[in-house]
Amino acid sequence: MNVLNVAEKPSVAKSVSTILSRNQGMRMREGRSRYNKIFEFNYTIRGQPCHMLFTSVTGHLMELEFDERYRKWHACNPADLFRAPVHKSVPEDKKDIKRTLEEEARRCQWLVLWLDCDREGENIAFEVIDVCTAVNPHLTIKRARFSALIEREIHHSVQNLEEPKKCLADAVDARQEIDLRIGASFTRFQTMLMKDAFVIDTATDGRNLVLSYGPCQFPTLGFVVERYWEIQAHEPEEFWSINCAHDSDGRIAKFSWMRGHLFDYTCAVIIYEMCVEEPTATVTNVRQQEKLKYPPHPLNTIELEKRASRYFRMSSEHTMKVAEELYQAGFISYPRTETDNFSSRTDLHTIVQEQQGHPEWGVYAQRLLDPGTGLWRNPRGGGHDDKAHPPIHPTKFSTGESGWSQDHRKLYELVVRHFLACVSKPAVGAETTVEIGIAGELFSACGRVILEKNYLDVYHYESWGGSLIPTYTIGQQFIPSTLILDSGVTRPPPLLSEADLLSCMDKEGIGTDATMHDHIKKLLDRFYATKDANTRFTPTNLGEALVMGYDDMGYKLWKPYLRAVMERDMKFVSEGNKSKADVLATSLQLMEACFLDARLNKGKLLEAMAIFFERSSRSGNDELHAMGVVRRCGLCQESDMVLRKNRDGNFMVGCLGYPQCRNAVWLPGSLSEAVVTTNTCNICTPGPVYLIQFKFRQLEIPPNYSVNHLGCIGGCDEILSQMTEICGRGSRMPARPRGPTAPPSNAHHTNPRQRPCVNCQETGHSSNDCPLRSGNVGHRGRSEHNGEASVSCTSCGTPCILRTANTANNRGRKFYACQSQECNFFVWEDSLNDGTRGRSASRSNSIPSSNPRRAGGRGSRGRGGQTGAHAAATTFVSATGDPISGRRCFRCGDPSHFANVCPNRGV
DNA sequence: GCAAGGTC
Numbered sequence: 001m002n003v004l005n006v007a008e009k010p011s012v013a014k015s016v017s018t019i020l021s022r023n024q025g026m027r028m029r030e031g032r033s034r035y036n037k038i039f040e041f042n043y044t045i046r047g048q049p050c051h052m053l054f055t056s057v058t059g060h061l062m063e064l065e066f067d068e069r070y071r072k073w074h075a076c077n078p079a080d081l082f083r084a085p086v087h088k089s090v091p092e093d094k095k096d097i098k099r100t101l102e103e104e105a106r107r108c109q110w111l112v113l114w115l116d117c118d119r120e121g122e123n124i125a126f127e128v129i130d131v132c133t134a135v136n137p138h139l140t141i142k143r144a145r146f147s148a149l150i151e152r153e154i155h156h157s158v159q160n161l162e163e164p165k166k167c168l169a170d171a172v173d174a175r176q177e178i179d180l181r182i183g184a185s186f187t188r189f190q191t192m193l194m195k196d197a198f199v200i201d202t203a204t205d206g207r208n209l210v211l212s213y214g215p216c217q218f219p220t221l222g223f224v225v226e227r228y229w230e231i232q233a234h235e236p237e238e239f240w241s242i243n244c245a246h247d248s249d250g251r252i253a254k255f256s257w258m259r260g261h262l263f264d265y266t267c268a269v270i271i272y273e274m275c276v277e278e279p280t281a282t283v284t285n286v287r288q289q290e291k292l293k294y295p296p297h298p299l300n301t302i303e304l305e306k307r308a309s310r311y312f313r314m315s316s317e318h319t320m321k322v323a324e325e326l327y328q329a330g331f332i333s334y335p336r337t338e339t340d341n342f343s344s345r346t347d348l349h350t351i352v353q354e355q356q357g358h359p360e361w362g363v364y365a366q367r368l369l370d371p372g373t374g375l376w377r378n379p380r381g382g383g384h385d386d387k388a389h390p391p392i393h394p395t396k397f398s399t400g401e402s403g404w405s406q407d408h409r410k411l412y413e414l415v416v417r418h419f420l421a422c423v424s425k426p427a428v429g430a431e432t433t434v435e436i437g438i439a440g441e442l443f444s445a446c447g448r449v450i451l452e453k454n455y456l457d458v459y460h461y462e463s464w465g466g467s468l469i470p471t472y473t474i475g476q477q478f479i480p481s482t483l484i485l486d487s488g489v490t491r492p493p494p495l496l497s498e499a500d501l502l503s504c505m506d507k508e509g510i511g512t513d514a515t516m517h518d519h520i521k522k523l524l525d526r527f528y529a530t531k532d533a534n535t536r537f538t539p540t541n542l543g544e545a546l547v548m549g550y551d552d553m554g555y556k557l558w559k560p561y562l563r564a565v566m567e568r569d570m571k572f573v574s575e576g577n578k579s580k581a582d583v584l585a586t587s588l589q590l591m592e593a594c595f596l597d598a599r600l601n602k603g604k605l606l607e608a609m610a611i612f613f614e615r616s617s618r619s620g621n622d623e624l625h626a627m628g629v630v631r632r633c634g635l636c637q638e639s640d641m642v643l644r645k646n647r648d649g650n651f652m653v654g655c656l657g658y659p660q661c662r663n664a665v666w667l668p669g670s671l672s673e674a675v676v677t678t679n680t681c682n683i684c685t686p687g688p689v690y691l692i693q694f695k696f697r698q699l700e701i702p703p704n705y706s707v708n709h710l711g712c713i714g715g716c717d718e719i720l721s722q723m724t725e726i727c728g729r730g731s732r733m734p735a736r737p738r739g740p741t742a743p744p745s746n747a748h749h750t751n752p753r754q755r756p757c758v759n760c761q762e763t764g765h766s767s768n769d770c771p772l773r774s775g776n777v778g779h780r781g782r783s784e785h786n787g788e789a790s791v792s793c794t795s796c797g798t799p800c801i802l803r804t805a806n807t808a809n810n811r812g813r814k815f816y817a818c819q820s821q822e823c824n825f826f827v828w829e830d831s832l833n834d835g836t837r838g839r840s841a842s843r844s845n846s847i848p849s850s851n852p853r854r855a856g857g858r859g860s861r862g863r864g865g866q867t868g869a870h871a872a873a874t875t876f877v878s879a880t881g882d883p884i885s886g887r888r889c890f891r892c893g894d895p896s897h898f899a900n901v902c903p904n905r906g907v
Numbered sequence: 908g909c910a911a912g913g914t915c
Contacts (some may be wrong), residue, residue, distance in 0.1 A: 009914060035915050059913025066909095073908065081909090120913055176911075183910030191908075207908090214910045328915080336914090515912065 003045070004108040005054040005144075006101065006128050008115045010036055011334070012149065013056035016114055017041060019154045020052065031055055031100035038104065045158060053104050057097050060120070061127040062088040064176045066184070078188040079599070082181050082592040090131070098131050105132035111139045113164060116388045117146065119574055123172035125164050148343055148390060171574035174583045178566060179215060182591050186213035186557075189595070190546070193602055198613040200542065202527045211546065212526055215563050216511045218547075220519045221528050222558035223504045224537045225547040227496045234492030240268035240485055242275060244436075244443050246470065247481040253469040255436060255443035255480075261488065271441060272485040278439040279483055283476040285435040291448070292428055293464050295421040295455040297340040297382035298391030301513035302506050304335065304414070306499040309535050311461045312410050316498055316517035322411050323392070331396045332415050336514040337389035341381025346390060348379070348423055354397045355416060364420060364458045375454060379422040386513075393419045417458050424455035427464055434472045438480070445469055495536035508560035509567050541612035549605030553598060603628060607642075628676045630713060631689040635663035641713075643676050643692060653692075653713050665713045666729035668720070670700035677710070684714025694720075700727055802829065 007013040014037070017026055021041035031038045039054040070076050070084040090098045105111065111132050115121035125143065133139055142161035146153050191211045194200065200209060241261035246253045262268045296303070304323065305316035314322075323335035342348060355365040367373045394416045400409050428451045435444045447469030450456075456464060496504070501520060505511055511519050523529040528543030539547070547558045556562070569587060572578035598605075607628075628643035633655040641653050641663065651667040651674045667674065673695035680688040694709045701707070701723065711720045 011915095033915095057913090058915055061913090064910095071909095078909095116913090124913070172912080179910040179912085181910085185909085187909040210908050212909060216911065324915085512912070514914085518911085 001048060001050050001110060002108040003043075003050045003052050003110040003112055004101075004104050004132065004139075005052055005112045005114055007054070007056040008121055008124060009058060010056045012114060012116075013037070013039060013054050015149045016154055017052075017054040019149070019151050020054075020158065032096040032103075033058075033100060036097055036100060038100070043158070045161075050110075053108065054114075055100060055104060057101075057124060057128060058094075060124055061090055061094055061097060061131065063091050064088050064180050066180075073188050073192070078185045078192075079592070079595060081185040081188070082588055082595065084181075086177060086180065088127070088130075101128060101131050102135045105136045105139065108136070109138070109140060110142060112142045112144055112158070112161060114144045114146075118386060118388065119168050119172050119570070121388075122165055122168035126166070126169040129164065146388075148345070148388075150343070150345055152345070167576045168574045170580040171570040174573055174580045174587075175566065175570050177584060178587050178591070181588060182595075183212070183214045185595055186598075187211065189599060190605065193605065194609055197606060197616055198609050199616050200613055202540075202542065210526065211542070212522070213557075214519075214522075215566065216515070216519045217522045217526070217528075218558050219508065219510050219560040219563060220501065220505060221523055221539065221543050222547060222560070223501060224496055224523065224529050225539045225544055225558070227493065228539050228544070231492040231495065234490075237263060237490045238265075238487055239263045239490065240265055240487050242268070242272050242441065242443075243482075243484050243486050244281070244438065244480045245482045246281070246445075246478060248470040248478070251468050251470045252481075253434065253445040253447065253472075255434075255445040258435075258442040258444055268485060272483075274439040275441055275483055279479055281436040281438045281443075281478050281480055283434060283472045283474055284437050284442070285433075286472050286474055287433045289431050289433075290428060290451075291431045292426040293456070293462075294380070294426040295424055295459065296418065298342055298379050298422050299393070299415065299418045300337050300340045300382075300384060300391055301335060302338075302502055302516065303340065304392055304411075305517060306502050307414060307418070307461070308411060309498040309502075311414065312407070313533070313535050314407060314410075315521070315531070315535070316502060317521045318407065319411065320517050322405075322407050326408060326412055326415075329401075331394065331398055331412055333391075333393050333395050334389045335392055337392060338384045338386035338513050339389055339391050340384045342379055342391060342393075342422075351393055351395075351419065352423065355394065355420065357397065358399060358416075360413075361417060361420060361458055368420065368423060375425055376423060377425045391422075414461075417461070421455040421459035424458065425452070427454050427456045428452040429464065429466060432469060434469065438483070495532075495538055498531070498535040498537070501537060508564065510560055510563055545608045545612045546605070548611070549608035550598070552604040552608060553601045555594065555598065557594070557598075607644075629690070630676055630692065631684075632686065633663050634686070641665070643674055666724070667694075667713075668696070668723040668727040669729055670696045670723065670727035672697045679710070681712040681714050681716060683716040684712055689714040696723065696727075702726060 005013070005016070007016060017039035020043050021039075024041075026039055026041040029038050029040070035058060036056045039052075041052050041054075043050050043052045064086055065071070065088075066081065067085045067087065070081060076084065111129065113125040113128060115125045115128070129141055133141075141164065143164040144157045145162055146157040187210065190213060191209075194211055195209060202209060239261040240263075241259075242257045244255040244257075246255065262271075299307075301320075305319050308314040308319040309316060320335065323332065326332045327335050349369065352365050352368050356362050356369070358365070368375050392415055394412070398412060400412075404412075430449045430451055432447045433444060434446075435442060437443075448464075448466035449468065450464060450466050456462060498520065502516055505516050505519070510516070523537070523543070524531060526542075527540055528546070529537045529539050531537050550557045566587065569578065569583040573580055573583055629640045630643055630653050631641050633639050633641050636655060639655050641655050643651065643653050651671050653665040653667065655663040671694055673693075675693045676690050677693050679691040681691055689712055691710050691712055694711050696705070696707050696709070698707055705719070705723065709719055709723075711717045713720070
């Protein structure tokens with residue numbers, strides 16, 4: 001009986017053939033494809049002598065594609081792609097593999113499928129079945145299931161052949177079809193929409209610019225943009241902490257304040273004063289513990305990519321290319337594996353033995369194998385297993401080959417050192433923690449001595465810092481060498497590194513271990529993001545605009561949820577709990593509706609793009625209309641006036657040239673809807689002035705007015721004027737909402753038109769140009785600036801910042817607060833209208849604060865007593881409402897500075 | 908010109 005065996009890749013065909021033939025009587029011959037050889041040998045399956053023919057494919061044999069008439073971009077509407085017929089076929093570059101399969105299948109009675117034992121493998125199995133049964137319908141089809149390429153497993157597998165599982169393959173079919181339809185429709189839609197509308201000055205190296213959309217690449221971009229927005233939205237905030245050091249026996253202990261830090265300066269100063277007045281430290285606790293630092297888990301693909309990025313700054317894509325080459329040459333095991341756990345049957349000692357002769361780590365390998373050292377430890381797994389491949393490990397000894405680049409050397413070294421570390425004992429350290437009390441405040445210091453380095457000896461990519469501290473006993477008292485009130489500033493998180501990005505993708509299930517690096521590379525290839533020398537990613541204007549556009553539509557297409565839902569559905573299909581047809585129908589129906597809605601709201605995408613890119617002269621009236629263009633701006637005569645709706649629901653028509661041009665028409669606050677129509681006003685000049693279809697909220701307008709009104713903002717519209725007078729205007733473009741209900745991504749935009757000033761929360765300028773900022777207003781008292789009142793502090797004369805209260809009782813109420821850290825002045829904005837001037841205010845519970853950390857910092861300290869020791873220049877009030885004093889340096893009495901910067905600070 | 912998933 002002739003048996004045709006097919007593996008997913010040539011390497012597996014070779015390995016399995018070698019195992020089954022016991023390396024005896026095996027012949028190899030060429031197939032039609034130069035990579036996919038055919039191995040022949042005899043083998044007995046359950047008493048039946050068989051002539052085995054073993055060949056392979058290279059991953060998927062077929063591709064899903066649209067029928068011919070839907071392939072040309074302009075041949076159909078992108079929305080049609082949700083229903084256009086699709087079919088699977090073998091692409092040109094796989095035709096030779098197909099021919100080999102056909103030729104061999106014709107002379108076989110059995111077909112045994114040795115594809116990888118995962119969903120994709122099962123799907124490829126059915127592709128092979130399709131090709132083979134087309135030429136030989138009488139084939140008996142069997143599936144070999146194996147979890148590792150080791151002898152016992154393979155022999156067991158071939159003696160216990162199973163049936164292929166259709167539902168596993170169906171899940172992949174569903175995934176392929178959804179990916180194709182969503183990807184192609186959105187890509188064509190957004191590419192064709194933007195390319196004509198804007199001048200996108202991206203150097204494409206002669207390639208056509210494609211604004212692709214994909215269910216993996218977009219969430220990957222989303223991670224990058226979200227972090228970038230988080231950084232942009234960060235408002236630095238000063239905090240204070242008390243640090244103490246003690247120098248004794250030639251060693252220094254650095255004690256940190258167990259409160260961490262406080263955002264309330266006054267509070268921190270009071271506590272600091274108390275400490276300085278009674279600086280004797282008493283040791284309250286001394287703890288000694290043995291600490292272990294464990295070696296990493298066995299290496300899988302994602303860890304290899306992350307570590308190569310961290311240690312060598314190699315891109316994940318390059319890492320995989322180099323790893324593939326090392327694998328092809330036989331130096332490391334298969335590099336695309338999820339498994340981070342060695343099978344108990346793996347002969348780990350032999351792998352270590354091979355490395356004994358290496359000039360750099362050979363001695364360590366020898367120590368590992370010597371039972372006397374006690375260095376060996378069986379590796380601990382991380383709980384992942386793809387059932388197909390072992391963790392990445394060295395398979396051949398090398399001190400470096402002539403054809404290797406530096407990167408080949410580094411990566412091979414990482415794989416070897418990582419493997420040796422895995423089978424080593426953890427590092428052992430002795431940690432001493434000392435706690436002291438000064439005037440009731442607690443501080444702690446930690447010292448560490450490394451007792452045994454163990455795996456750290458070979459894994460020099462990791463370190464474990466340690467320092468010696470003096471010896472302390474409970475009850476011991478000492479005077480600190482230094483006791484300092486330090487200030488710091490909160491910092492935004494860093495941009496995402498490549499390792500961070502891989503972690504995000506892994507956590508959210510975006511891509512597979514074999515494709516994650518592709519998605520990252522795609523962001524760079526599509527000009528959606530750039531990567532700096534430290535492997536950190538910044539979105540480009542293009543990437544940010546696309547995410548912003550969809551975000552403004554209210555769609556989370558750039559979030560990982562869509563992929564998560566698809567993964568969940570695929571699991572249902574693969575378990576047989578849902579049919580492929582059901583999942584396809586519901587998923588595609590949902591995405592089609594989403595697509596049609598996105599197309600209706602394309603104005604949001606265009607608006608977001610308009611923030612970053614110049615409009616192209618090619619852009620037609622359709623785009624202008626979609627953006628809500630009402631007329632040419634009569635003030636700057638350069639830009640268009642567009643209708644906008646703010647997040648709080650208010651409408652305005654503003655110039656796109658903002659902030660250079662501030663021309664704006666504020667619309668009534670009672671509007672619920674406004675849409676620019678294609679009708680033009682025949683009165684207002686210069687035209688065209690497009691009419692707007694207004695809809696007012698019934699309860700907010702007088703009874704004699706109609707809810708619907710087709711109006712003009714050009715000045716001719718009496719009804720609109722009356723409505724504005726009666727109902728008032730909507731507020732000026734407010735900031736995007738913040739807080740837990742809105743992600744930080746909504747909190748800002750880089751464009752000055754949209755991003756609110758950090759100082760005053762108003763849009764139209766940056767905090768540097770803020771009219772309320774010190775130096776920008778040169779007079780005291782209240783003044784008018786762009787229609788806004790500005791206030792100087794009546795206590796110290798410093799200009800105030802306009803802020804919005806966020807406390808339960810006063811949420812949304814505006815107030816001015818003195819910018820000076822040393823002054824507690826504030827005044828409610830509305831109180832200025834009735835002539836009330838500012839007052840020296842209490843920083844009590846009624847103090848508005850938009851920052852929860854600040855509120856927490858204040859609340860964390862329950863006292864605020866008087867020091868009473870210093871003359872008070874002004875009376876201030878503590879968090880609890882108690883009066884405090886000390887507006888001059890308590891150390892030297894100088895009113896020009898405070899104790900934290902006193903030249904005599906310290907003890 | 909489009910997706911993501913295999914692979915040499």
